[in-house]
Amino acid sequence: MSTQTLVGEKESGAKPTVVNDFSIQVATINGSGSQSSNSVLMRAIFQMGVPVSGKNLFPSNIQGLPTWFTIRASKDSYIARKRDVDMLVAMNPQTAREDVQSLKPGSAVVYEQSLGLDNVRDDVVFYPVPFAELAKDVIDEPRLRKLLANMIYVGVVGQLLSIEKEEIRAAITKQFKAKAKAVELNVKAINVGFDYAEKKLTKADPLEIERMNETAGKILIDGNAAGALGSMFNGVTVVTWYPITPSSSLVESLIDYMKVYRIDEKTGKATFAVVQAEDELAAIGMVLGAGWAGARSLTSTSGPGISLMSEFVGLGYFAEIPAVIWNIQRVGPSTGLPTRTAQGDVLSTYLLSHGDTKHILLFPSSVAECFEFGGTSFDLAERFQTPVFVMSDLDLGMNIWMSDAFEYPEKPIDRGKVLDAEALAKVDDWGRYKDVDGDGIPHRTLPGTNHPGAAYFTRGSGHNDYAEYTERPEDYEKTMMRLSRKFDTARNAVPGPVLDEVDGAKIGLIGYGTTHWAIVESRDQLRNESDLAASYLRIRALPFNDELEAFVSKYDRVYVIEQNRDAQMLQLIRLELAHRPELLAKLSSVLHFAGHPIDARSVTEELVAQEYPAE
Amino acid sequence: MSTTAKQPPAPPKKVNRLGLAQADYRGKPSTLCKGCGHDSISNQLIKAFYEYGVEPHRVAKLSGIGCSSKTPAYFLSKSHGFNAVHGRMPSVATGAVLANRDLVAVGVSGDGDTASIGIGQFVHLLRRNLPIVYIVENNGVYGLTKGQFSATADLGSKLKTGVVNELPAVDLCGLAVELGATYVARSFAGDPKQVVTLMKGAFGHSGTAVLDIISPCVTFNNHAGSTKSYTWGKENEELIQDVGFVPFFDEIDVDYDEGEAKKVKLHDGSSIILKKLERDYDPTNRRKALELLLDSDEKKQFLTGLIYLDTKKENLIELLDVVDEPLATLPLDRVRPPKSALDDVMESLK
Numbered sequence: 001m002s003t004q005t006l007v008g009e010k011e012s013g014a015k016p017t018v019v020n021d022f023s024i025q026v027a028t029i030n031g032s033g034s035q036s037s038n039s040v041l042m043r044a045i046f047q048m049g050v051p052v053s054g055k056n057l058f059p060s061n062i063q064g065l066p067t068w069f070t071i072r073a074s075k076d077s078y079i080a081r082k083r084d085v086d087m088l089v090a091m092n093p094q095t096a097r098e099d100v101q102s103l104k105p106g107s108a109v110v111y112e113q114s115l116g117l118d119n120v121r122d123d124v125v126f127y128p129v130p131f132a133e134l135a136k137d138v139i140d141e142p143r144l145r146k147l148l149a150n151m152i153y154v155g156v157v158g159q160l161l162s163i164e165k166e167e168i169r170a171a172i173t174k175q176f177k178a179k180a181k182a183v184e185l186n187v188k189a190i191n192v193g194f195d196y197a198e199k200k201l202t203k204a205d206p207l208e209i210e211r212m213n214e215t216a217g218k219i220l221i222d223g224n225a226a227g228a229l230g231s232m233f234n235g236v237t238v239v240t241w242y243p244i245t246p247s248s249s250l251v252e253s254l255i256d257y258m259k260v261y262r263i264d265e266k267t268g269k270a271t272f273a274v275v276q277a278e279d280e281l282a283a284i285g286m287v288l289g290a291g292w293a294g295a296r297s298l299t300s301t302s303g304p305g306i307s308l309m310s311e312f313v314g315l316g317y318f319a320e321i322p323a324v325i326w327n328i329q330r331v332g333p334s335t336g337l338p339t340r341t342a343q344g345d346v347l348s349t350y351l352l353s354h355g356d357t358k359h360i361l362l363f364p365s366s367v368a369e370c371f372e373f374g375g376t377s378f379d380l381a382e383r384f385q386t387p388v389f390v391m392s393d394l395d396l397g398m399n400i401w402m403s404d405a406f407e408y409p410e411k412p413i414d415r416g417k418v419l420d421a422e423a424l425a426k427v428d429d430w431g432r433y434k435d436v437d438g439d440g441i442p443h444r445t446l447p448g449t450n451h452p453g454a455a456y457f458t459r460g461s462g463h464n465d466y467a468e469y470t471e472r473p474e475d476y477e478k479t480m481m482r483l484s485r486k487f488d489t490a491r492n493a494v495p496g497p498v499l500d501e502v503d504g505a506k507i508g509l510i511g512y513g514t515t516h517w518a519i520v521e522s523r524d525q526l527r528n529e530s531d532l533a534a535s536y537l538r539i540r541a542l543p544f545n546d547e548l549e550a551f552v553s554k555y556d557r558v559y560v561i562e563q564n565r566d567a568q569m570l571q572l573i574r575l576e577l578a579h580r581p582e583l584l585a586k587l588s589s590v591l592h593f594a595g596h597p598i599d600a601r602s603v604t605e606e607l608v609a610q611e612y613p614a615e
Numbered sequence: 616m617s618t619t620a621k622q623p624p625a626p627p628k629k630v631n632r633l634g635l636a637q638a639d640y641r642g643k644p645s646t647l648c649k650g651c652g653h654d655s656i657s658n659q660l661i662k663a664f665y666e667y668g669v670e671p672h673r674v675a676k677l678s679g680i681g682c683s684s685k686t687p688a689y690f691l692s693k694s695h696g697f698n699a700v701h702g703r704m705p706s707v708a709t710g711a712v713l714a715n716r717d718l719v720a721v722g723v724s725g726d727g728d729t730a731s732i733g734i735g736q737f738v739h740l741l742r743r744n745l746p747i748v749y750i751v752e753n754n755g756v757y758g759l760t761k762g763q764f765s766a767t768a769d770l771g772s773k774l775k776t777g778v779v780n781e782l783p784a785v786d787l788c789g790l791a792v793e794l795g796a797t798y799v800a801r802s803f804a805g806d807p808k809q810v811v812t813l814m815k816g817a818f819g820h821s822g823t824a825v826l827d828i829i830s831p832c833v834t835f836n837n838h839a840g841s842t843k844s845y846t847w848g849k850e851n852e853e854l855i856q857d858v859g860f861v862p863f864f865d866e867i868d869v870d871y872d873e874g875e876a877k878k879v880k881l882h883d884g885s886s887i888i889l890k891k892l893e894r895d896y897d898p899t900n901r902r903k904a905l906e907l908l909l910d911s912d913e914k915k916q917f918l919t920g921l922i923y924l925d926t927k928k929e930n931l932i933e934l935l936d937v938v939d940e941p942l943a944t945l946p947l948d949r950v951r952p953p954k955s956a957l958d959d960v961m962e963s964l965k
Contacts (some may be wrong), residue, residue, distance in 0.1 A: 219964035233957060235950040237942035238713045257960070261952040269938045271949055273713040275931075278739040282706040285699065285736070289710025292697060293675070293718065294943030296950075297710065311700050405961040408954040413947060446943065447675045447695035448715050454672060457688055459698040469688070 018206045020050045020075035022086035024157065027099045029092050031063030033147035036175055038069040040186075041154045042400065043171035044163050045073050046220060049212040053079035054400040055597055060245070060338040066095045073209060076524075079402060080517035081395075083599040087161075087207055089153050090117060091131070100124065108205035110156055125205045127197075129156050134196060138189050148189040155193020160201065161209045165194060219405050223396035224300075226367040227326060228254035229406065230374015231298055232262060235413050236324075238290035238297035239274040240283040242305060245338050246394040247328035250300040280305035284312040284325065291322040292458060294418070294446040296378045300326040302394075303336065303345055306352065313387050314353025315460040317483070320433070320442065322381035322416070326390045328397040331595050340595030341394035343513055346568035349389050350542055356480060360388045360490055361542040364396065365516035369540075371406045375413065376495060382416035384490055385444060393563070395514045395597040417443040421451035431465040432456040433479060440486030487543060494541035497548065505533040507611065508555035510548075512539040512569060514597060515561050521600030522607065530608055539569065544576050552583045559607060561590040563598050632668040632864055640665045642690040647682055652804035652830030652845075653752045657689045659807050660721070660750075663814035664691060667862055675711050675718045679704040679733055682759050683725035683752035683830070702733025705740035708747050709931070715941035716932045719818070720747040726767040727757050730785040734766075737787075741794035741823055743931040748817040748824045749796075751787055752804075754832040755843040762835035773840030789908045791825040792901060792923045797930075798824035799904070799923040803848045804831065809919060815860045816921065819885035822930045829917070848917065855896055855907070855920030859888030879924055889921060898924045 024041070028034040035056075042054045053072045059065035072082050084104050090096040090111035097120055100109055105123040113128040135149040151172075158168050168190050176182040227250050231239075241251040255274055262271045277283040283299040290297035301309065306327055316323050329345045331337035350361055360380055364370045373390050381388040417437075424430060424445060430453060433442045445454040456467040464475045511519045516538055526532040537551045552558050552573075560570040567589040577583045590606045592598040630636050640661045645654045664674070671693035678684035680701035687696045699707040708720050729737050729751050740749065755768035767787065768780040791799045798820040800813045810828060817824035829848055831837045837844040859876075863884030876890040879899065889898065897903055904923040911918045938945070 217965070219961055221964050229957070229960060233951055235945075235947060237945065237950060238710060240710070261956045262950070264938050264949070267938060269936050271938055271942065271945055273932075273935045273937050273942060275709065275713065275743075275935075277706065278735060281703060282709075282736055282739065285703045285706025286710035286713070288699075289677075289697070289707035289712075290714040290943070291710070292707070293711040293714035294941075295710075295714035297714065312703070315700055405965070406957065408957045409951070413951075445695075446715075447711065448673060448718055448941065450670075450672050452672075452693055455693050455695050457696040457698065459696075460700060461698065 016206050017208050018086070019208045019210045020073050020212060022207050023070055023072045023082040023084070024087045024089065025068055025070045025085040026089040026153070027066065027068050027092045027095055028150065029094070030058055030061060030065055030067040032150065034067070034069065034091070034150045037150040037154050038071065039400075040151070040168060040171045040175050041157060042071045043174060043220065044158065044168040045071065045209055046215050046218075046402065047167040047170060048163060048209055049215050050075065050209055051077040051079065051214050051402055053402060055081050055395070056399060057596065058339050066092050075212060075214070077214060078517070078521045078600070080521050081597040081599045083601040087157070087205065089157060090115065091150070091153065106205075108160070108207060110153060110160070127156070127160065127201050129153070129196060129201075134192050135189070138192055139185065144185070148185065151186045151189035152193040152196075155190040156197045156201070158190065159194045159197035160203060160205070161207055163209050164211075165190070215402065217405060218402050220400050220402055221367050222249070222398055222400050223364065223367050223370040223392050224250035224328065224398060225253040226370035226406070227374050227390065227392065227397075228257055230371035231324075231378075232257050232374075233409055234375030234378055235296045236298055236378070237272050238287070238295040239272065240277050240286040240297070240299050242277050242280045242283045242301065244280075244302050244305050246330055246398045247300040247302045247305070247326060249398065250326055250328065280308040281312065284309040284323070287323045287325070288312060288316050288321050291316075291381070292447070296324075296382070298324040298326065298377075300328065302328050302330045303332045306345060306349055310353045313359070314355060314357050316387040317353065317357045317359065318355075318460055319458050320385040320444070321387070321458070322378075322385055323387040324377040324381050324390065325387055326392060329391065329393040337595045339394070341514070341563065341597055342593060342595065343391075343393055343515065343563040344565075344568070344593070345391065346562075346564065347566070347571065349391065350572065358487060358543070360384065360386065360494055362388065362390045362495065363512040363540055364390065364392055365513055365538065365540075367396070367401045367403045368406060370396065375409050379414040380490070380494060383414050383493065384441060384486060385416060391513060393514055399597075417441055419443050419445050419454075421449050421454065424449070424451045424454055432467040433463060433482070434465040435482050435485070439489040440482050440484070441489065491543045491545045494543065496545055497540060497551075498538040499536070499547065499551065501535040502533045505535040506556045507532070508535045508537060508551055508558040510537050510539065510551070510558060510560045510569070510573070512562070515563060518598040518600045518603050519561055522603040525600055525604040526607060529604070532608070532611060534607075542572065544573075548573065549577060549580065549583070552577060552586060556586065557588065557611075558586050559588055559590050559610070561598075561603060563592050565591065565593045567591060631665050633670060635665070635668070637661065637665040639693065640671065640691055642692045643688050645686070645689045647685065648834045650833040651682070652754060652832070653683055653686050654689070655804045655807065656750065656752055656810065656828055656830055657686045659810040659814060661690045663811045663818065666811070667815050667818050668864070669719055669818060673717060673719050675708070675720050676723070677704045677708045677711070677720060678723045679725070679728035681725040681728045681757070682832075683723055684728055686723050686752070702728050702731070703736050704728070705733070705736040705745075705749075709740065709743065709745050712745055712747065712932065713935075713937075714943040716937065717941055720745070722747055722749045724749065724751050726751060726753045726755060726765040730766040730787060734785070738790065738794050741791055741796045741825070744795055744797055744822045744928055745931045746821050746823070748814070748826065750826045750828060752830040753787070753827055753843070754830050754836050755784075755841070756832050756836040758832050758835055769842040772842045773838075775835060775838050786908060786912060787825065787827045788922050789905065792904045792908065795823070795928075796825045796923070797822035797925040797928050800825070800921045801827045801829070802919045803829045803852050803917070805845055805848050806852060806919065809854070809858060812858045812860045813921065815862065816858070816881065816885070816887045819860075819863065819881035819883045820926070821882035822925070822928060851917040853916055853918050854892055855894065855918050855922065856892055857890035858921055859890065861886045861888065879926065881926060887921065887924065898922060901925070
């Protein structure tokens with residue numbers, strides 16, 4: 001993209017335009033109510049038929065610290081973060097100068113006039129707007145005036161970018177729903193902004209929104225809400241949680257949805273139970289208790305919570321109890337950067353707990369996959385009688401993504417190998433941990449089963465096929481080897497990788513989770529800019545299946561692209577392919593782990609640097 | 616007080632109302648030390664379940680880690696059991712009962728499991744008033760790790776090695792009353808009659824029933840200088856009241872003199888009969904219950920009996936207003952909203 005237009009160029013008459021392919025960043029102070037304004041702006045562009053994505057970069061704080069919201073419009077439907085900002089809306093005095101300094105030449109800056117930013121540099125386009133003054137025309141009440149100042153910038157930006165006023169009005173109505181007074185005030189604010197821009201500002205940047213038809217039928221949703229919906233439509237009944245950013249909104253959305261859609265019509269009672277636990281230890285304990293008793297049960301957490309759940313997860317693995325744990329990853333170690341995104345828990349979650357443990361991990365890349373895995377996770381947990389982790393991240397979980405509408409799950413759910421009283425009556429010599437089917441998965445009974453032989457004793461200590469306490473070496477080995485066999489069975493039961501191979505490609509890319517969107521865009525950049533074709537394998541779950549080895553075998557060099565420091569997925573791939581040392585030499589990494597969502601440009605630059613080291 | 620059975624069809628002698636023998640409630644042989652108080656409590660549980668006539672398959676036995684937590688293997692072999700992680704049985708029990716409200720949850724824990732590592736989960740269990748019978752087999756000492764003090768060891772009590780406990784004890788009953796348990800009793804493993812009666816009362820109760828049962832550790836804490844020994848217990852036990860229990864299926868008229876005994880109806884229609892002894896005590900008064908506990912602590916008394924009872928407070932399941940059937944086994948059409956629901960949601964996001 002070229003953003004060469006400078007202020008002075010306007011007079012020359014040459015007016016290159018950049019249509020539907022740029023980023024707007026709004027810099028504000030958190031707690032100032034800018035979230036509604038940003039949503040309205042984003043939705044208005046969306047309603048113009050232009051693909052959008054929104055990224056909220058916010059501090060771990062309630063009020064008073066800098067926050068940035070980036071809206072990307074992309075005619076090509078790229079929804080990864082765009083590294084460079086094309087238009088800045090500078091509302092925060094604390095960061096305004098730095099924000100302006102970080103722009104590429106030619107960018108546009110809409111700013112609060114009193115900040116006097118126009119002396120910071122002379123190679124960007126400045127649009128001073130007296131927001132605070134203008135807000136006085138809208139309302140007298142000082143607190144509301146601040147909020148409305150934010151809505152005024154939507155009007156200004158809307159006018160500058162040729163966003164239709166009617167679409168902004170529609171977005172406001174959607175945002176504030178039935179609150180007529182709020183709608184009226186906000187529309188008034190928009191008009192003030194629009195009018196000001198029309199009368200006082202001279203358009204001198206190339207950015208424009210033009211109506212397209214690329215968003216019909218699409219939805220805007222965050223991954224946490226999508227995961228909540230997927231769980232609700234796949235029979236979750238017991239939900240436990242302890243609030244932690246960025247996972248809380250998954251359960252909060254779930255509660256909101258279930259209060260509407262999961263109330264028994266006849267009795268008015270809930271077909272679910274939600275408990276806010278005293279900590280993550282209790283949250284996972286409740287999930288295991290419920291899973292043991294036969295419920296589809298989930299909890300949602302993030303890094304610190306995962307660490308706390310470690311002991312119980314080992315019990316779930318060893319005693320073979322279904323559980324679903326959403327890990328909305330954030331930046332660690334320790335408290336880390338609680339409001340920034342990462343894929344830093346791959347290794348620790350895969351092997352969570354002491355002793356020989358390993359777990360099924362699902363890696364959704366999209367909100368649609370969050371919805372889908374809401375069901376897949378339960379099917380796998382109950383089929384394999386083990387904790388299953390859904391490895392989302394802050395970027396996917398909390399940011400707003402455009403997606404096709406979710407498809408209603410038509411297929412029945414898989415409750416796994418559960419023997420009720422009737423089935424048990426037909427079984428000779430049932431043993432809770434006996435591998436009758438040769439797949440490593442035993443048959444279980446639920447507490448409450450009315451059969452004299454149904455009971456067994458669940459324990460995290462050594463046990464034999466009949467769930468009896470044992471310390472005998474051969475019993476222990478037998479159990480551990482069966483668990484390993486069970487894990488092998490899972491290889492071909494979890495969602496397999498998604499392959500996109502290109503004829504003649506010499507290199508392969510491997511990615512997972514939110515890294516996907518940067519890879520999609522980067523592959524286009526590599527092809528268009530460097531004539532470099534790259535095949536792509538997107539991992540959707542652990543354990544791996546054979547497709548991984550086949551993929552790596554095919555290409556000269558294979559790059560694993562991920563958002564952590566230690567190349568965690570690459571390490572697991574190395575373990576997986578250890579029996580083929582010639583493949584290991586092909587593997588290298590592209591890493592991105594500073595807390596911002598990964599972007600295509602960074603990936604492309606790194607890949608080009610590694611592919612053409614001499615240049 | 617005299618009791619007369621109105622409806623005589625008493626079940627044949629050796630079986631209960633379900634036609635089950637006491638042997639049907641037994642477990643595996645205990646592996647605890649001979650004479651352990653915990654074994655006595657297991658036996659009382661067998662007796663109480665048998666006499667009350669609970670269907671074994673409806674019971675979920677849950678425990679944490681420690682000597683006490685091993686005991687669910689030693690009673691009710693026909694019930695599902697769950698030996699969880701140390702101090703965290705309450706959360707597992709909570710999940711199990713949420714999943715299946717028909718389960719009769721019996722938690723067995725120890726003083727280390729409850730008052731030290733598990734105190735966080737214990738207090739929140741109390742707050743939630745989960746329907747569960749929560750038994751603390753309290754011996755003031757860690758047995759399985761060979762005799763360290765626990766947080767319920769009394770100030771000044773002595774270990775076999777001569778070490779003196781310098782920290783005050785956690786009073787589990789006080790904690791339970793204060794934080795919302797609705798059936799709080801203290802008893803002594805050496806007083807089986809009282810233990811069985813309090814257990815049966817707890818079965819009839821719908822909410823968190825805490826039974827703090829002093830249970831001597833014959834190996835590490837049964838010597839002179841211990842305040843959790845058989846000798847100390849026998850010499851110092853002082854009954855708050857004489858507790859009687861009438862199950863819902865025995866319609867027995869109890870005649871008693873006003874002021875001598877009090878009859879409290881439990882959730883399932885059973886009754887607890889509290890006969891006055893030395894003191895005038897009303898266990899339905901929370902303020903009085905806390906006062907009694909503070910008094911007995913000051914006077915170094917070992918009071919046993921029903922300390923507190925609240926039959927009105929909602930339990931967690933009622934509070935959450937869940938459907939009457941177990942959530943775990945609701946059919947798919949009741950837990951998967953129709954396609955129109957998803958269409959609604961999708962429309963709102965467009």
